[in-house]
Amino acid sequence: MPKLFAVALYILILIIIAIVSKRKQQTSSDFLLGGRKMNFWLTALAAHASDMSSWIFIAYPAVIFSLGLFQAWAAIGLTLFMFINWSLIAPRLRKETEKYNSLTLSSYLESKFKDTTGFIRVFTAIISLIYYTIYISSGLVGLGILLNSIFGISLILGTTIGILIIIPYLFVGGYVTLAWTDFFQGIFLLLVILFVPLFLLSDMPSLPSILEKISSMNHLKPFFPDSSFSTIISIILLTCGWGLGYFGQPIILTKFMGIKNVTDMPKAKWIGVSWQILALCGATLIGVIAISYFQQSQLDPQHVFISIVLQNFSPFFAGFILCAILGATITCMDSQVLVLASNLTEDFYKRIWNKKASSKKLIFISRVNICIVAFIAYIISIFSTESIFNMVSYAWFGLGASFGPIIIFSLYTKNTNRFGAYAGILSGAIIAGIWPWINKLTSTSTPTLIPGFFISSLSIWTISKLTKSYKEKQKSLR
Numbered sequence: 001m002p003k004l005f006a007v008a009l010y011i012l013i014l015i016i017i018a019i020v021s022k023r024k025q026q027t028s029s030d031f032l033l034g035g036r037k038m039n040f041w042l043t044a045l046a047a048h049a050s051d052m053s054s055w056i057f058i059a060y061p062a063v064i065f066s067l068g069l070f071q072a073w074a075a076i077g078l079t080l081f082m083f084i085n086w087s088l089i090a091p092r093l094r095k096e097t098e099k100y101n102s103l104t105l106s107s108y109l110e111s112k113f114k115d116t117t118g119f120i121r122v123f124t125a126i127i128s129l130i131y132y133t134i135y136i137s138s139g140l141v142g143l144g145i146l147l148n149s150i151f152g153i154s155l156i157l158g159t160t161i162g163i164l165i166i167i168p169y170l171f172v173g174g175y176v177t178l179a180w181t182d183f184f185q186g187i188f189l190l191l192v193i194l195f196v197p198l199f200l201l202s203d204m205p206s207l208p209s210i211l212e213k214i215s216s217m218n219h220l221k222p223f224f225p226d227s228s229f230s231t232i233i234s235i236i237l238l239t240c241g242w243g244l245g246y247f248g249q250p251i252i253l254t255k256f257m258g259i260k261n262v263t264d265m266p267k268a269k270w271i272g273v274s275w276q277i278l279a280l281c282g283a284t285l286i287g288v289i290a291i292s293y294f295q296q297s298q299l300d301p302q303h304v305f306i307s308i309v310l311q312n313f314s315p316f317f318a319g320f321i322l323c324a325i326l327g328a329t330i331t332c333m334d335s336q337v338l339v340l341a342s343n344l345t346e347d348f349y350k351r352i353w354n355k356k357a358s359s360k361k362l363i364f365i366s367r368v369n370i371c372i373v374a375f376i377a378y379i380i381s382i383f384s385t386e387s388i389f390n391m392v393s394y395a396w397f398g399l400g401a402s403f404g405p406i407i408i409f410s411l412y413t414k415n416t417n418r419f420g421a422y423a424g425i426l427s428g429a430i431i432a433g434i435w436p437w438i439n440k441l442t443s444t445s446t447p448t449l450i451p452g453f454f455i456s457s458l459s460i461w462t463i464s465k466l467t468k469s470y471k472e473k474q475k476s477l478r
Contacts, residue, residue: 004151006319010326011165013184040264042183044272046335047255048082048279049186053332054142056193056283057325059389062301064287065294068220069211071287073238075280081243082276086269089247090256092411094265097257104342105250105403112410113418120421124403125343127429128250129373131398132336136377137384138391139333144381145388146325149306156382163378165330182335185327190275192324193282196309200289210292220291241447245400247407248428251335254342302388337377341369394436394448401428401452409460420464428456 063071093108102108106124113120143162144155153161201207215222225231246252259268290304299307306325309318345366384391406424409416432452439445 002314002316002319004319006316007150007323007326010320010323040259040261040268041271043255043259043264044268045186045275046182047252047268048272048275049182049189049328050251050255050332050335051082051249052189052279052328053139053392054146054325054329054388055138055332055392056189056279056328057286057305058142058145058302059387059392060280060283061287061290061305062387063389064284065290065304066301068217069214069223069284069288070221070225070234071238072223072284073235074242075284077239077241077243078246079273079276079280080239081246083269083273085246085252086265086272089253089407089411090259090269091262091265093253093256093407094259094262096411102257104339105253105407106343109406109410109421113416113421115418115421117418120418120425123422123425123429127402127425128340128343128399130429130433131395131402132250132340133373133377133380134391135395135399136333136336136340136373137381138388138395139329139336140377140381141384141391142325142329142388145302146306146322146329149303149310150319150322159378159381162329163374165326185324185330186275189324189328190279190282192321193279193286196305196321197282197285197289200293200308200312201285204289204292207288210288214288214291217291237447237450241449242396244404244449244453245396246404248400248402248404249396250339250399250403251332253403253407254335254339337370337373340373341366344369344373397435397448397452398429398432400449401432401456403428404453405457405460409457415468416460416464417467419467420460420462423463424456424460427459428452431455 060071060075063074096112097108100108100111102111106121106128109115109124110118110120115121140159140162141155143165144159147153147158147161148155151158204210205213214220256265259265286305286308290308293308294304306322309321312318313321386394402425405428406416406421409420409424432448435446435448435451439448
């Protein structure tokens with residue numbers, strides 16, 4: 001009962017935020033992009049909190065627990081590349097999308113490359129639908145695990161309750177609601193992920209002694225095993241294999257698009273990256289403590305954070321702490337659902353069926369699409385047998401390889417054309433989709449994002465160059 005009361009109280013706070021924020025949006029631009037009026041605090045925490053999801057509480061500590069501190073190089077890569085993303089992508093993307101009056105990345109790319117066929121919008125919307133439904137499904141699985149652990153209900157029932165919690169307040173609020181809930185939940189998430197490991201360390205051996213003990217466990221790979229060439233390559237692959245994905249994540253890029261003043265980007269960057277460093281340090285500590293705490297246990301790695309909290313805190317306090325997982329999942333999933341709803345509304349409905357639709361009509365269609373996307377993700381989550389880590393990585397790599405290269409080319413090159421954009425988006429999506437099976441067939445472990453990002457970039461450059469040469473040749477023959 002105390003745990004149920006804590007969860008209910010947390011959900012009530014979110015509902016109040018949604019109702020209040022609803023008054024701040026009157027147009028489809030407000031609903032989908034906040035009218036580009038977000039301050040740097042909201043932008044910073046929204047971009048980072050919506051990024052982490054239950055991955056930071058469940059999936060990431062699980063791989064540290066299972067494989068060792070070497071996996072922390074992924075966190076270092078994420079932090080490094082998010083800093084680069086803020087520095088090189090965010091300011092230019094904000095200016096360019098306002099210049100073309102674009103509410104989605106698809107509409108921006110269409111305008112940027114003068115694509116009158118509508119192919120770019122269709123390709124990006126379909127790819128987003130495929131990969132984001134998998135991403136959203138991973139969040140629902142995380143909610144199922146959370147509610148199963150707290151209340152002892154089945155995973156399917158937990159997932160069902162999760163979807164019923166998530167959809168209503170997004171259905172009411174939209175982009176502004178997400179910004180404010182991201183802000184609130186970003187602060188709450190950070191406090192929890194730092195408090196829990198620091199509290200546990202106060203009753204455990206010193207951290208150096210824990211790390212020394214862990215280093216003697218043969219099944220775990222240490223942070224820096226040796227200075228051999230193969231180890232250096234593995235570190236580079238792990239850092240870039242996750243970090244490159246930031247350049248192609250619509251839920252983060254749309255947060256950049258919504259900031260009010262481009263001059264505030266540096267402030268948002270330092271706030272956001274500081275938050276990320278602290279949050280990932282806390283999550284890494286949770287994984288390290290779990291190794292020491294459950295060393296003789298056969299516990300499912302995905303349950304280590306939840307089990308530690310339930311065993312060390314009173315029912316009400318444990319319930320409130322675990323709401324951080326609920327908050328992180330809601331923050332990420334609703335951003336993903338809104339991005340997909342935006343694609344379906346702006347890039348399908350408005351672009352193809354009703355170009356003169358009113359703002360009121362577009363908001364209504366957006367809300368219908370929210371329900372459709374959530375239902376598809378719910379069905380996938382029920383039948384999926386993959387771990388949260390595998391589902392998140394598959395979606396993250398797919399989106400990063402599909403959209404990252406073309407976003408960079410659109411902002412920093414002048415010779416890229418729509419044919420190169422077609423080739424880059426499609427090749428990145430296809431390579432990222434099939435590479436896990438190539439790894440299995442060849443018994444290798446190359447991170448999917450590396451070949452996907454490279455082949456997408458090569459396709460953009462090559463096809464743009466070839467089509468330009470062909471057009472110039474045709475023109476000269478006339």
